[in-house]
Amino acid sequence: MPEGPTIILMKEDLQKFAGEKVTEVNGSEVPEKARIKGEILREIKTFGKQTYLIFDEIIFKVHLMMFGSYSLFKRKDIDTLKLGLTFKDGGIYFYTCVVKVVDESDLSKINWxxxxxxxxxxxxxxxxxxxxxxxxxxxxxxxxxxxxxxxxxxxxxxxxxxxxxxxxxxxxxxxxxxxxxxxxxxxxxxxxxxxxxxxxxxxxxxxxxxxxxxxxxxxxxxxxxxxxxxxxxxxxxxxxxxxx
Structure with missing residues (x-):
């Protein structure tokens, strides 16, 4: 299971997409009615082993658990995609992990x-x-x-x-x-x-x-x-x- 330092490194990898607009979204954990396409990734936060992808209208909490992984720019040719966010110059793709939609109140409750x-x-x-x-x-x-x-x-x-x-x-x-x-x-x-x-x-x-x-x-x-x-x-x- 990835530990806190590994999650910080992942955040550094993802940071290149902060401020970018989503051009395509897919994955088994994407809510059907969620309006994510066209949204801008405003901020990325980490807490312990959890990562928060913060948009204006939605916040994703990602936990890689024991066997989760991610890739940048190009989606892997596997069928365990939980959340995929494509931007103009690449994308973020999470596999075999837990993805949940949370709101700002969840962030405010975090004991940093x-x-x-x-x-x-x-x-x-x-x-x-x-x-x-x-x-x-x-x-x-x-x-x-x-x-x-x-x-x-x-x-x-x-x-x-x-x-x-x-x-x-x-x-x-x-x-x-x-x-x-x-x-x-x-x-x-x-x-x-x-x-x-x-x-x-x-x-x-x-x-x-x-x-x-x-x-x-x-x-x-x-x-x-x-x-x-x-x-x-x-x-x-x-x-x-x-x-x-």
């Missing part, structure tokens, strides 16, 4: 302080939210998009390793200082993720994600489904303490 890559991100609000769920595992908290919008499984694993925290540690067993450390490592790695993604070197930076041995002590990396979501965690039992 929850987006790990937003300038409005709030450490204190994240800590406050986590501490309201003392029995929650930290691996679940980090994948909770109401707390860490934009964080996915790669960022979760790499940030917890950097912080030296076992993914199955309960929130109630983490001091405020430890929570701050987790947030710092999550933010830092998210922006590193973006930098490495630009140069197509991200996988070369992984320390534990799909790795076999710990880069610190050489112990075998444990691979295990953790938390309520049963997402895969990769961690070192020696260097990542299970706080009790």
């Amino acid at each position: 302080e929850s987006d790990i890559m937003s300038k409005k991100w709030s450490d204190e609000k994240a800590i406050e939210k986590m501490q309201k769920h003392p029995e929650m595992l930290i691996c679940d908290a980090m994948m909770n998009q109401d707390i860490f919008a934009g964080v996915g499984n790669i960022i979760k694993n790499e940030a917890l390793f950097r912080a030296g925290i076992h993914p199955e540690t309960l929130i109630k067993n983490l001091t405020k200082a430890k929570l701050k450390l987790i947030i710092k490592e999550t933010k830092d790695y998210s922006f590193e993720f973006l930098k490495y993604k630009r140069t197509d070197t991200l996988s070369k930076t992984f320390q534990v994600y799909h790795k076999k041995t710990c880069p610190i002590c050489g112990v075998e990396i444990l691979k295990k489904e953790t938390g309520k979501s049963k997402r895969m965690s990769f961690f070192c039992i020696k260097d990542q303490q299970l706080m009790k």
